Amino acid sequence: MQVLIKKDQTEVGKWVADYIIKKIIDFNPTNNRPFVLGLPTGSSPLPTYNELIRRHKLGDISFQNIITFNMDEYVGIPESHTQSYHFFMYVNFFNHIDIPKQNVHILNGNALNLDQECLEYEKNIFNAGGIDLFLCGIGNDGHIALNEPGSSLTSRTRVKSLCYDTIHFNSRFFDNDLSKVPTKALTVGVGTIMDAREVLIVITGYNKARALKEVVESGVSHLWPASILQMHQNGIIVCDESATMELQVKTVKYFKEIEIIAKDETVH
Numbered sequence: 001m002q003v004l005i006k007k008d009q010t011e012v013g014k015w016v017a018d019y020i021i022k023k024i025i026d027f028n029p030t031n032n033r034p035f036v037l038g039l040p041t042g043s044s045p046l047p048t049y050n051e052l053i054r055r056h057k058l059g060d061i062s063f064q065n066i067i068t069f070n071m072d073e074y075v076g077i078p079e080s081h082t083q084s085y086h087f088f089m090y091v092n093f094f095n096h097i098d099i100p101k102q103n104v105h106i107l108n109g110n111a112l113n114l115d116q117e118c119l120e121y122e123k124n125i126f127n128a129g130g131i132d133l134f135l136c137g138i139g140n141d142g143h144i145a146l147n148e149p150g151s152s153l154t155s156r157t158r159v160k161s162l163c164y165d166t167i168h169f170n171s172r173f174f175d176n177d178l179s180k181v182p183t184k185a186l187t188v189g190v191g192t193i194m195d196a197r198e199v200l201i202v203i204t205g206y207n208k209a210r211a212l213k214e215v216v217e218s219g220v221s222h223l224w225p226a227s228i229l230q231m232h233q234n235g236i237i238v239c240d241e242s243a244t245m246e247l248q249v250k251t252v253k254y255f256k257e258i259e260i261i262a263k264d265e266t267v268h
């Protein structure tokens with residue numbers, strides 16, 4: 001696992017966007033051989049999306065031959081709802097780049113048969129050749145996508161009941177009214193994310209400090225689902241200084257030094 005520590009979330013966004021652009025350019029995607037990207041919602045990826053949009057407008061990157069799979073969606077709110085992840089992705093990213101609409105995949109939280117929707121999603125990922133790079137955020141409690149603490153670390157795409165903490169935390173987006181927050185979501189599984197050829201988790205802000213500590217310094221545990229990254233051969237965490245506040249000094253020093261030593265080489 002690599003842990004890269006940047007000054008703040010703007011620097012994190014620039015680094016991650018640059019990394020994604022390099023990956024895509026090196027891959028040289030075509031219509032027949034597209035690059036497959038897994039994507040999150042939340043505040044963590046916003047600086048990355050803003051930078052990708054900026055670089056797209058500069059002509060540095062095209063998304064014509066990119067296929068995307070979003071990680072999750074609420075059950076039971078319309079796609080046009082301002083808090084749906086469909087709405088979020090189009091407003092914050094897809095409307096500003098040249099990705100063909102048919103290349104965008106987001107789980108349908110209003111499907112008549114939700115289990116079938118999840119099975120089809122897994123099939124679609126498989127048929128697209130698997131995910132090349134899964135970009136993720138993390139919850140304060142270490143959840144990844146909407147795999148809450150206690151989720152199976154080999155789980156696949158499925159319907160999940162949200163835990164009280166997440167409902168409470170997200171109520172700020174629903175007029176602070178707990179009863180308006182959906183109680184269920186569709187989410188890719190921890191296993192679905194782990195199948196990606198590379199997984200990059202963005203962890204920024206002091207409120208994520210405990211999660212970063214558990215993910216990096218403790219063992220793999222279903223109570224901190226993102227800690228499964230320790231088992232991935234190509235796992236990268238990109239965090240800011242604020243998120244490192246609970247890490248041991250020696251951990252921070254180690255990862256900073258190894259970044260200098262490795263320079264352009266990849267160390268896992």
Ligand SMILES: N[C@@H]1[C@@H](O)[C@H](O)[C@@H](COP(=O)(O)O)O[C@@H]1O
Nearest residue numbers: 040041042043044137138139145
């Ligand atoms: N479904 C999303 C997750 O994908 C995201 O990682 C998490 C953290 O959000 P933020 O980045 O805003 O802290 O929020 C939600 O639960």
